[in-house]
Amino acid sequence: CYLVPSRALIAQVTDAVAKWRLGDGLRGFQIVNVPLPAETPLPERAIYVLTQERLQATLGAHPEFAADVIIADEAQGLADGVRGVLLQDVIDRLIAKRPSAQVVFAGPNIRDPGVFATVFGLDDLRHVRTRSPAVLQNLIVVNTRSPLRKLVVERATPEGRQPLGEVEVGRSLPSVKERLIRVAERFGRSKPSIVYANRPSDAEQVALGLAEVSPDDAGEDPRIAELVAQVKMAHHDRYDLARFHYGRIPALFRRGVEAAFADGDIKFLVTTSTLIQGVNFPAANLFVCNPKRGQTEPLAPSEFWNLAGRAGRLGREFQGNVFLIDYDEWDSRPADQGNEIDVQSALARTLSGNMSAVVDCALEANPQRETDAAVDVEAALSRLLNDLGSGRIGTTLDRCGVAQSDRERILAALEVARGRIKLPTPVLGKSPTVSPVRQQRLADYLEAEVSGGGRKRLEELLPRHPRDPLAYRNLCEVFRVCHEQLMSLPPSRVHLRMAAIAGKWLRGQPVLAIIDENVTRSPGQAIASVIRNTLKDIEEDIRFRYFRLTICYLAVFGHVLATTGNEEYARNLPALPSYLEVGASDPTMVSFVGLGLSRVVARVLTERAADKDMDEARALAWLRSQDLDAVLGSGLMRADVDRALANAGAA
Numbered sequence: 001c002y003l004v005p006s007r008a009l010i011a012q013v014t015d016a017v018a019k020w021r022l023g024d025g026l027r028g029f030q031i032v033n034v035p036l037p038a039e040t041p042l043p044e045r046a047i048y049v050l051t052q053e054r055l056q057a058t059l060g061a062h063p064e065f066a067a068d069v070i071i072a073d074e075a076q077g078l079a080d081g082v083r084g085v086l087l088q089d090v091i092d093r094l095i096a097k098r099p100s101a102q103v104v105f106a107g108p109n110i111r112d113p114g115v116f117a118t119v120f121g122l123d124d125l126r127h128v129r130t131r132s133p134a135v136l137q138n139l140i141v142v143n144t145r146s147p148l149r150k151l152v153v154e155r156a157t158p159e160g161r162q163p164l165g166e167v168e169v170g171r172s173l174p175s176v177k178e179r180l181i182r183v184a185e186r187f188g189r190s191k192p193s194i195v196y197a198n199r200p201s202d203a204e205q206v207a208l209g210l211a212e213v214s215p216d217d218a219g220e221d222p223r224i225a226e227l228v229a230q231v232k233m234a235h236h237d238r239y240d241l242a243r244f245h246y247g248r249i250p251a252l253f254r255r256g257v258e259a260a261f262a263d264g265d266i267k268f269l270v271t272t273s274t275l276i277q278g279v280n281f282p283a284a285n286l287f288v289c290n291p292k293r294g295q296t297e298p299l300a301p302s303e304f305w306n307l308a309g310r311a312g313r314l315g316r317e318f319q320g321n322v323f324l325i326d327y328d329e330w331d332s333r334p335a336d337q338g339n340e341i342d343v344q345s346a347l348a349r350t351l352s353g354n355m356s357a358v359v360d361c362a363l364e365a366n367p368q369r370e371t372d373a374a375v376d377v378e379a380a381l382s383r384l385l386n387d388l389g390s391g392r393i394g395t396t397l398d399r400c401g402v403a404q405s406d407r408e409r410i411l412a413a414l415e416v417a418r419g420r421i422k423l424p425t426p427v428l429g430k431s432p433t434v435s436p437v438r439q440q441r442l443a444d445y446l447e448a449e450v451s452g453g454g455r456k457r458l459e460e461l462l463p464r465h466p467r468d469p470l471a472y473r474n475l476c477e478v479f480r481v482c483h484e485q486l487m488s489l490p491p492s493r494v495h496l497r498m499a500a501i502a503g504k505w506l507r508g509q510p511v512l513a514i515i516d517e518n519v520t521r522s523p524g525q526a527i528a529s530v531i532r533n534t535l536k537d538i539e540e541d542i543r544f545r546y547f548r549l550t551i552c553y554l555a556v557f558g559h560v561l562a563t564t565g566n567e568e569y570a571r572n573l574p575a576l577p578s579y580l581e582v583g584a585s586d587p588t589m590v591s592f593v594g595l596g597l598s599r600v601v602a603r604v605l606t607e608r609a610a611d612k613d614m615d616e617a618r619a620l621a622w623l624r625s626q627d628l629d630a631v632l633g634s635g636l637m638r639a640d641v642d643r644a645l646a647n648a649g650a651a
Contacts, residue, residue, distance in 0.1 A: 001048045001050065001055065001067035001069070001070050001071070001094060002017065002047065002048065002049045002050070002071045002073065003050060003051070003052060003055065003070070003071065003072045003073060003087070003090075003091070004049065004050070004051060004073050004074070005073065005074040005077045005080075005083075006051065007051060007251075007543075008251075008254065009073070010033050010049055010051070011033075011251055011255065011596065011598075013049050013073070014031055014033050014596055014647060015643065015647060017031060017049060018031060018646065018647035018648075021047065026047075028045055029045045029046055029047050030043045030045065030046045030047070030616075031046070031048075031049060031596070031647060031648075032047070032048045032049070032050075032594065033048070033049040033050065033054075033594070033596065034054065034578070034581070034582055034590070034593055034594045035050070035054045035055075035057035035058045035061070035577070035578045035581055035582075036058050036061060036062060036578070037061055037575030037578045038061040038062065038575065039575070040615075042062055042064070042065060048067070052083060052086045052087040052090050053083075053086065053547065053548070053581070054581060055090045056086060056089075056090055056432070056551070057547075057551060057577050057578060059090065059093060060430040060551060060555065061575070063426075065097075066094065066097040066098045066101075067094050067097075067098065067101055068100075068101055068102070069101060069102045069103075069104070070091060070094050070095070070101055070103045071103075071104045072087070072091060072103070072104070072105050072106065073106050073107075074106070074107055075105035075106055075107040075110075075116065075343075076107040076110060076302070076341050076343050078119065078343060078344075078346065079343055079344055079349065080346060081346050081375070081376045081379075082346070082375045082376055082379040082433050083346075084345060084347070085345075085347050085350075085379040085380060085383060085433060086379070086432060086433050088119065088120075088345050088347055088383075089383060089432045091103070092120065095120060103116075103120065103122065107341065107343070108302075108305075108306055108309075108339075108341065109302065109339045109340045109341055110340070110341050110343055111340040111341060111342050111343075112342070113125070113127045115343050115344070115345075116343075119345050119348070120399075121395065121399060136312065136318065136319040136320070137308055137309070137311050137312060137319065137320050137321075137322050138155060138319055138320070138322065139156040139157075139324060139335055140153060140154070140155055140156070140164070140321055140322065140323050140324065141154045141155075141156050141161065141324045141327045141328075142183050142187075142323055142324065142325050142326070143326060143328070144169070144173045144179050144182075144183065144325060144326055145326060145329075146166075149168070149169050149170055149171060149172060150166045150167060150168055150169060151166065151168075151169050151183065151186065152166055153165055153166065153167065156324070156327075156335065167186060169182060169186070176198075176202075176289045176290060177197075177202060177205050177206050177209065178209075179289050179325050179326065180195050180196075180197070180206050180287055180289050180325065181206055181210055181213060182213070183287060183323060183325050184210060184268060184285075184287040184323075185210060185213050185214055187285065187287075187321075187323060188267070188268065188284075188285045188287060188323075189214060189267060189268075191267075191284035191285060192261055192262075192264055192266070192267060192268075192269070192283045192284055192285075193267065193268055193269070193283050193284060193285040193286070193287065194268075194270075194271055194285070194286045194287070194310055194311075195207075195210070195268055195269070195270045195271070195286075195287045196270075196271060196272075196286065196287065196288045196289075196291050196307065197270055197271065197272055198272065198291065198294060198295060199272065199294060199295060200272055200532055200536075201528075201529075201532060202272075203271065203272055204270075204532070206270045207270040214267070214268070221265055223260055223265055223635075224260060224265060224266070226636055227253065227256045227257065227260065227636060230252070230253065230256070230600075230634060230636050230637070231253050251598045251599070252598035252599075252601060252636065252637070252640055253600075253636075255598075255640070256636050257269070261283075269283065273294075273299075273303075282309075282310045282311070282312060282320070283310055283311060283320070284311070284312070284320060284321065285311060285320065285321045285322075285323065286307070286308060286310055286311040286320065286322045286323065287323045287325065288304075288307070288322070288323070288325065289324075289325035289326060290325075290326070290329065290330045290331060291304065291307070291330075292331075298330070298332040299332075299334055300334065301334040301337040301338065301339065302339065302340075302341040303334075304334035304335065305334070305339035308335075322335075345400070346376065346379075346380075347380055347383055347396075347400060348399075348400040348401060350376055350379075350380040351380060351397075351400045351410075352400070352401065352402075354376075354377060355402075355406050355409070355410065357377045358377055358380050358381050358384070358410060359409050359410055359413040361374075361377050361378060361381050361435065361437075362381055362384075362385075362410070362413035362414055362416060362417040362437075363413050363416055363417070364437065365420065365437075366441075367435060367437050367438055367441075367488060368488055369487065369488040369489060370486070370487040370488060370489075375433070378433075378434070378435035378438070379432070379433040381417070381435055381436070381437075382428070382431070382432055382433060382435055382436055383396070383432060384396065384410065384414055385414060385417060385428065385436045386425060386428055386429050386432060386436075388411075388414050388415075388418060389418070389424075389425030389428070390425055390429075393411070393414070397410070417436065417437060420437065420440060421436050421437070421439075421440045422443070423436065423439055423440055423443055423556065423559065424559070427439075427555050427556065427558075427559045430551060430552070430555040431548070431551055431552035431555055433548065434486060434548070434549075434552045438486050438488075439486075439552060439555075439556055441485050441486075442481070442482075442485040442486055442552070442553070442556050443556045443559065443560055445481070445485050446461065446481075446556065446557055446560045447560050447563075447564065449461060450560060450561070450564050450566070458561075458566060458569065460473075460474065460477055461474075461477060461478070461481065461557065462474060462557075462569060462573075463475065463478050463550070463553075463554070463573065463574055463576050464574065465585065466503065466506035466507050466574075466579060466585040467507065467585065467586075471503060471506075472499060472503045475499040475502060475503060476495055476496055476499040478499075478550070478553060479495035479498055479499050479502075479546070479549075480495045481553070482495075482546075482550070482552075482553055483495050486549055486552060486553075487549075497521075498537070498541060498542070498546065500517065501514055501517075501518075501534075501537055501538070501541075501542060502542050502546060502580065504517070505538060505542055505580070505583050506576075506579050506580065506583070506584075506585050507585060508583065508584040508585065508586060508589050508599075508602075508603050509603075510600070510603060511534070511535075511538070514534055514537075514538070515530065515534045518530050518534050518537075542580055543581055543583075546580055547577050547580045547581055550576045550577045550580060551577045554573050554577070557570075557573070558570045558573055578590075582599070583599045584599065584602065584603070586606055586612045586613075587612065587613045587614060587615065588606050588609055588611060588612045588613060588614040588619060589602050589603060589605075589612075591614050591616045591618075591619035592605055592606060592619055592623075594616050595616055595619060595620060595623075595644045595647075595648060596643065596644040596647055596648075597641065597644050601632070601637045601640045601641060604631075604632065604637065605623070605631065605641075608626075608631055609622060620645075623641065623644075623645060624645065628641055
């Protein structure tokens with residue numbers, strides 16, 4: 001089970017694993033990179049490449065799932081708030097299922113790898129540091145604030161600054177975006193260069209600015225022309241793809257952009273924090289100006305150095321250049337600090353620094369509106385209550401270093417919370433990041449509605465398969481209940497809009513259809529903003545927030561159905577979370593995505609295929625029998641299929 005921190009890495013790691021599998025003679029192993037619903041049997045021998053969310057869904061659908069080898073890539077992600085708590089939880093569950101499993105933690109510049117032995121109770125942990133040669137990074141400070149409208153350039157060394165010269169710029173550069181554009185254009189046009197922007201909207205503006213001021217070396221490059229045409233076809237004819245990169249770009253086009261950049265067809269790649277999570281395409285130059293995650297949070301030193309590592313291409317250059325624009329004005333000075341990472345699990349950090357909030361959360365009978373700040377606390381409480389129910393609470397508190405005085409407080413509060421919670425531990429454990437208090441409130445509500453409203457009300461609350469004519473109506477009700485009972489949101493119409501987006505997404509419809517509907521609903525709003533917000537709706541809300549909520553809803557509702565004498569309904573609940581994550585519900589399209597195809601290509605092939613009920617084996621056989629040039633008519637799409645077929649060829 002190979003755990004990766006983001007969806008952007010799944011295809012990259014899948015490709016690498018497929019090549020490794022060929023060389024190591026593991027041809028009988030299937031690669032699985034999507035959550036498997038309960039009705040899909042687990043393959044006998046498989047290599048799973050999953051995010052912690054996809055693994056959580058698989059564990060919920062298949063309680064028997066276990067792994068012989070567990071690899072956690074970018075393992076410093078244990079510190080990342082609620083996702084870190086979830087990562088720790090799923091690894092703990094895998095180790096508990098198979099204590100003999102080999103566990104591998106991989107991460108950059110971790111100061112004390114022994115932290116993983118403490119967090120997971122491992123007796124035999126061996127530290128291995130890579131011996132691969134590194135590329136030298138030159139830190140170059142560019143000061144744009146000269147009253148003479150010059151760029152003052154210095155090299156930063158441990159001994160101090162070394163002047164390199166001055167460059168006429170002929171204009172003032174008041175904004176971060178203008179500085180990035182002009183400095184990158186002046187020093188980065190000769191070799192592939194990455195420009196770091198804080199937000200997707202900034203990335204688009206910087207990319208458009210660079211396109212305006214840079215000579216068009218590519219001209220009518222057919223590769224770039226096809227990439228742009230495919231993006232417009234799949235998303236919107238006014239989608240302005242101008243050499244920018246961020247995580248919400250669909251996988252097919254992200255891979256196309258990255259490949260064109262690696263080959264030198266694209267000179268500037270403007271990126272957000274996607275790069276920090278391991279997407280692998282280094283450049284000769286990196287340009288940064290007061291870098292942040294989003295709008296306000298400065299990059300931590302470890303994140304900065306991880307980003308800086310993209311400057312320099314091993315095998316092509318001996319060194320890379322990191323341009324620090326107006327470094328003395330940054331909100332923080334990450335380049336002045338070491339690049340080693342101190343890893344503390346998010347669970348341990350919450351218990352050590354916010355124990356009172358966890359205790360208060362446990363004692364609270366009626367939780368208030370769910371906020372980003374509260375989610376971390378509630379995730380910690382959920383983990384502790386699950387451990388209390390399974391008899392592991394002492395072990396968890398020991399591993400988190402909880403002092404005796406705090407231990408007594410939290411155990412007393414947990415007993416109070418447990419007294420209010422009637423849901424069994426296995427049900428609660430399916431949603432380890434949702435407060436058990438909220439889960440119980442949902443259970444009480446659903447039980448009252450089913451008992452008081454009879455079969456009619458039961459069927460209103462029942463999620464239906466996305467192809468069912470009543471799917472949208474019922475999805476609206478499911479989302480409304482989740483908003484009110486799990487998130488404590490006041491009544492609004494947001495659930496109607498999100499259900500409309502989710503409905504199209506679940507049925508495999510193109511993103512273009514979702515964008516067009518949002519354009520109609522947002523008259524007067526800039527098209528770039530609508531597109532950006534729609535992609536955010538899909539990636540952050542549909543594929544994360546509602547994925548998380550529907551896992552909880554189905555687990556609790558299934559329990560309520562079983563305890564109220566409605567087992568036949570519980571046995572036929574649709575795999576809604578899996579469909580939300582994949583963006584498809586037809587078995588054939590799900591199978592194509594499971595083979596490693598992008599959703600865009602999977603949708604095109606599904607429309608062509610007569611059989612919409614193929615499993616992966618039949619879908620693979622169908623692919624191999626087709627004249628793919630006639631079916632696809634696109635080199636970019638054909639390359640996506642060829643990659644998936646090459647990966648499957650080792651199975």
